Amino acid sequence: MTEQSISSPNTMSLPVPRLRLYMPLLLALAAAVLVTGIGFHFRSLPLDAPLLLDSTPGELAVWMAGQSEEAAPASVLGGWAKQWALQSGAASADVNALLALMQTLVFVWCSITALSIGVGIIGLLTNADWTRNVLLVGLIGTAFLLFLMPTQDGDTTAALIIVAIVLLLGVLLAAPGRITRLIGFMVAIATILVAWESVKALAASINYQIATPQPGWTFTAYPSLDEALAALQNGEIVAVFADENDIEDLMPAYPEDETTAALPYADLRYLARLELREQSFIFPLTPDMQGRLTVAVHTDVAQQYQRPSQLIGLPVGAVADEFAVEKYLSLPRSLVLLDLQIFNDLNLPHLQNIAEAFLQPARRNGEFLLVRILGDAGLFTFREALQGFVFGVIFGLLLGTAFAHSKLMERALLPYVVASQTVPILAIAPMVVIWLGASPTAVAVIAAYITFFPVTINTLRGLQSPPPTAVELMESYAASRWTTLWKLRFPAALPYIFTALKVSATASVVGAIIGELPSGIGDGLGRAILDFSSDYSLTSTPKLWAAIVMAASVGVIFFVAIGILERLILRQYVRST
Amino acid sequence: MAAEAKIKPIVISAKNLYKIFNVGGSDAVTALQNVNLEIRAGEFISLIGPSGCGKSTLLRLIADLTKPTQGELNINGKDPHQARLDRDYGMVFQAATLYDWRTVTKNVQLPLEIMGYPRTVRQHRAQEMLDLVELGKFANHYPWQLSGGMQQRVAIARALAFEPSLLLMDEPFGALDEFTRERMNMELLRIWEKTGITVIFVTHSIPEAIFLSSRVVVMSPRPGRITQIVENNVEYPRMFETRETPRFFEKVTEVRELLRDAHLEA
Numbered sequence: 001m002t003e004q005s006i007s008s009p010n011t012m013s014l015p016v017p018r019l020r021l022y023m024p025l026l027l028a029l030a031a032a033v034l035v036t037g038i039g040f041h042f043r044s045l046p047l048d049a050p051l052l053l054d055s056t057p058g059e060l061a062v063w064m065a066g067q068s069e070e071a072a073p074a075s076v077l078g079g080w081a082k083q084w085a086l087q088s089g090a091a092s093a094d095v096n097a098l099l100a101l102m103q104t105l106v107f108v109w110c111s112i113t114a115l116s117i118g119v120g121i122i123g124l125l126t127n128a129d130w131t132r133n134v135l136l137v138g139l140i141g142t143a144f145l146l147f148l149m150p151t152q153d154g155d156t157t158a159a160l161i162i163v164a165i166v167l168l169l170g171v172l173l174a175a176p177g178r179i180t181r182l183i184g185f186m187v188a189i190a191t192i193l194v195a196w197e198s199v200k201a202l203a204a205s206i207n208y209q210i211a212t213p214q215p216g217w218t219f220t221a222y223p224s225l226d227e228a229l230a231a232l233q234n235g236e237i238v239a240v241f242a243d244e245n246d247i248e249d250l251m252p253a254y255p256e257d258e259t260t261a262a263l264p265y266a267d268l269r270y271l272a273r274l275e276l277r278e279q280s281f282i283f284p285l286t287p288d289m290q291g292r293l294t295v296a297v298h299t300d301v302a303q304q305y306q307r308p309s310q311l312i313g314l315p316v317g318a319v320a321d322e323f324a325v326e327k328y329l330s331l332p333r334s335l336v337l338l339d340l341q342i343f344n345d346l347n348l349p350h351l352q353n354i355a356e357a358f359l360q361p362a363r364r365n366g367e368f369l370l371v372r373i374l375g376d377a378g379l380f381t382f383r384e385a386l387q388g389f390v391f392g393v394i395f396g397l398l399l400g401t402a403f404a405h406s407k408l409m410e411r412a413l414l415p416y417v418v419a420s421q422t423v424p425i426l427a428i429a430p431m432v433v434i435w436l437g438a439s440p441t442a443v444a445v446i447a448a449y450i451t452f453f454p455v456t457i458n459t460l461r462g463l464q465s466p467p468p469t470a471v472e473l474m475e476s477y478a479a480s481r482w483t484t485l486w487k488l489r490f491p492a493a494l495p496y497i498f499t500a501l502k503v504s505a506t507a508s509v510v511g512a513i514i515g516e517l518p519s520g521i522g523d524g525l526g527r528a529i530l531d532f533s534s535d536y537s538l539t540s541t542p543k544l545w546a547a548i549v550m551a552a553s554v555g556v557i558f559f560v561a562i563g564i565l566e567r568l569i570l571r572q573y574v575r576s577t
Numbered sequence: 578m579a580a581e582a583k584i585k586p587i588v589i590s591a592k593n594l595y596k597i598f599n600v601g602g603s604d605a606v607t608a609l610q611n612v613n614l615e616i617r618a619g620e621f622i623s624l625i626g627p628s629g630c631g632k633s634t635l636l637r638l639i640a641d642l643t644k645p646t647q648g649e650l651n652i653n654g655k656d657p658h659q660a661r662l663d664r665d666y667g668m669v670f671q672a673a674t675l676y677d678w679r680t681v682t683k684n685v686q687l688p689l690e691i692m693g694y695p696r697t698v699r700q701h702r703a704q705e706m707l708d709l710v711e712l713g714k715f716a717n718h719y720p721w722q723l724s725g726g727m728q729q730r731v732a733i734a735r736a737l738a739f740e741p742s743l744l745l746m747d748e749p750f751g752a753l754d755e756f757t758r759e760r761m762n763m764e765l766l767r768i769w770e771k772t773g774i775t776v777i778f779v780t781h782s783i784p785e786a787i788f789l790s791s792r793v794v795v796m797s798p799r800p801g802r803i804t805q806i807v808e809n810n811v812e813y814p815r816m817f818e819t820r821e822t823p824r825f826f827e828k829v830t831e832v833r834e835l836l837r838d839a840h841l842e843a
Binding site: 467469470472473474475476477478479483487488491492494572573 | 640641642661662663664666667668670671672674676677678679680687688690691692719
């Protein structure tokens with residue numbers, strides 16, 4: 001603002017619109033009030049409130065309390081809880097005490113966030129240069145709340161957090177101060193988070209009207225699952241739609257067909273391999289559905305029904321209130337205008353669900369949280385990627401140098417180097433595994449296969465980058481080819497090479513993950529992604545997203561590490577900017 | 578000094594020197610035709626002429642950056658290739674051609690590194706040369722932190738660092754503004770007087786050639802050849818005021834007329 005008034009003195013005489021002056025202040029004030037309010041609200045919740053129990057810290061507290069009941073908890077957090085309990089003279093940690101502790105922590109977090117927004121308001125008033133930085137702290141603090149608070153029907157907490165983020169984004173754009181790279185990055189992230197949750201809210205509000213089933217169902221609603229299954233046994237209906245979680249303990253699955261006498265409905269089968277598209281095609285997957293849709297049929301006819309659409313026209317049943325099926329089944333399919341199923345909770349979980357997935361045991365009652373398991377997997381994959389990166393970079397540097405020195409080699413081999421990259425890595429990967437055996441080395445070679453290409457090309461370009469006079473200078477000193485390479489061409493190529501290294505760093509992680517699939521290596525992220533995507537349900541989709549986030553983090557960390565190395569080594573190359 | 582130069586040994590001799598690009602092709606260009614030139618030790622020779630007169634080509638032939646098509650060329654009694662291998666000359670280009678990743682002192686040390694001088698000698702010599710071009714304080718700066726004129730002075734220090742007997746300069750001040758250029762001319766003259774080195778200097782500027790050189794080689798284009806060699810008797814020491822003396826104007830006019838005649842002929 002000061003710059004403007006200096007460069008064009010005319011604007012100084014113009015009256016400043018009051019709204020423009022006060023608007024950021026009001027927005028910041030509203031955001032601060034919202035965040036403070038959320039903090040107080042969360043602290044004042046009763047210990048059995050769903051908002052607390054379903055929140056990320058709440059879930060964590062419950063798990064920690066459970067872990068502290070073990071004699072020697074294996075995980076770090078479990079160990080803390082145990083120690084904390086022992087100090088106060090108890091054998092295991094009290095859930096309520098842990099929950100209260102979490103409430104306090106969240107309250108403190110909200111307070112600090114609100115405080116930094118408050119300081120930002122002072123910055124706005126005094127037009128200080130640091131205002132943006134302080135507001136950024138407030139934005140990060142508020143955005144983080146999205147990962148803590150669950151989205152629940154009839155609860156506005158999550159919505160209020162979104163409102164606060166939007167307000168802060170507005171203030172941040174209007175505030176004085178330099179826009180740093182970090183601010184740009186955080187503004188982009190916050191915008192994505194807001195868009196993520198908004199589009200989900202929009203889809204959820206529309207979803208009730210659009211995800212209707214095929215027409216032609218002959219449908220009966222039963223008050224309970226048992227009554228529906230009894231009707232199926234009697235032959236009144238040919239199939240029952242239900243949640244797989246509810247039904248899997250009642251009857252054997254088809255086609256696995258492990259006949260267990262202990263199951264109450266031994267003469268019925270549920271179809272275990274229903275295609276996903278078909279599931280969401282029949283019923284709307286509202287937030288109420290905690291699991292996967294399945295179909296129960298008689299054992300004798302199970303073979304006939306592999307798709308729900310085969311049941312059209314036949315009498316079927318479901319539990320009346322379970323999915324509010326009556327409502328949907330009575331609606332004609334022609335009402336469907338828009339299919340927003342990619343935004344439903346099965347396909348795009350709430351941010352809090354992803355955060356929660358990180359802080360929950362990977363398996364029921366597991367002793368390690370998913371974050372630990374994914375962290376280990378990430379580290380394992382990173383090691384493979386790093387190994388492949390090193391192979392690829394060395395190979396690329398040698399090849400690029402050879403090409404730069406021999407026109408013959410460049411003409412003869414460069415086309416093959418280019419062609420190698422048009423072969424899908426997925427096709428090459430199994431071959432490499434067959435040749436080298438299913439080992440991390442094979443994975444590293446696969447990672448190297450996509451890593452060497454950018455390094456080769458950029459090394460070649462970089463070595464050829466010095467202007468003719470720079471080369472003639474070397475000739476005038478009667479320098480050997482080797483000296484020219486070492487003292488001129490290679491230093492001149494370094495910026496090019498580092499550009500390639502940054503591309504290769506991320507590519508090597510992708511290569512390692514792809515390489516893990518055919519080699520059946522179970523310790524890395526590839527297997528985790530495969531596992532969580534094969535078991536596609538409301539409980540495992542957030543885990544899949546967590547694995548995706550972890551995979552992305554490994555790539556980003558690698559990229560940033562190379563970036564830091566580049567800054568250190570190329571410091572003297574950087575012209576004043 | 579010009580008189581003294583006569584009795585000194587011949588450093589460069591060119592006899593019937595030809596340079597034809599694309600020999601035998603339909604697009605063959607005669608860059609130099611029948612060049613005969615003798616340069617003695619300690620002379621300051623300017624090669625002047627319009628674009629395409631082959632002055633840069635002649636310099637590059639001496640530097641062995643390109644080979645003559647025909648004729649004889651000797652540097653210190655050797656053929657140019659051997660002279661280059663013996664590091665008989667230092668070269669300064671129109672662009673400073675400093676390496677961005679090296680500090681000023683490291684740039685000056687570059688030829689010394691290649692020639693295998695020990696570190697202490699390199700550092701000492703580089704400092705000496707930087708002091709000579711009055712950039713001693715900038716030893717640890719990077720090239721991009723210096724102005725164009727300063728960069729070119731570093732390039733001169735680098736060319737002199739290994740104490741060659743011959744300094745080849747290809748329009749070294751062509752990209753500088755008038756004031757910087759005149760200052761650099763003074764500086765170069767001072768260095769030449771101090772070191773007694775033989776300089777061959779390619780330029781477009783008549784006053785620059787007259788101010789600097791002991792002899793001016795006037796060249797004309799299509800085909801590139803030597804029109805005349807002008808003895809420059811403008812007296813030493815040459816200062817800023819020298820440019821305002823009648824003798825200076827006389828010489829400038831003489832060279833200008835020679836160039837104009839050559840141009841009209843072509």
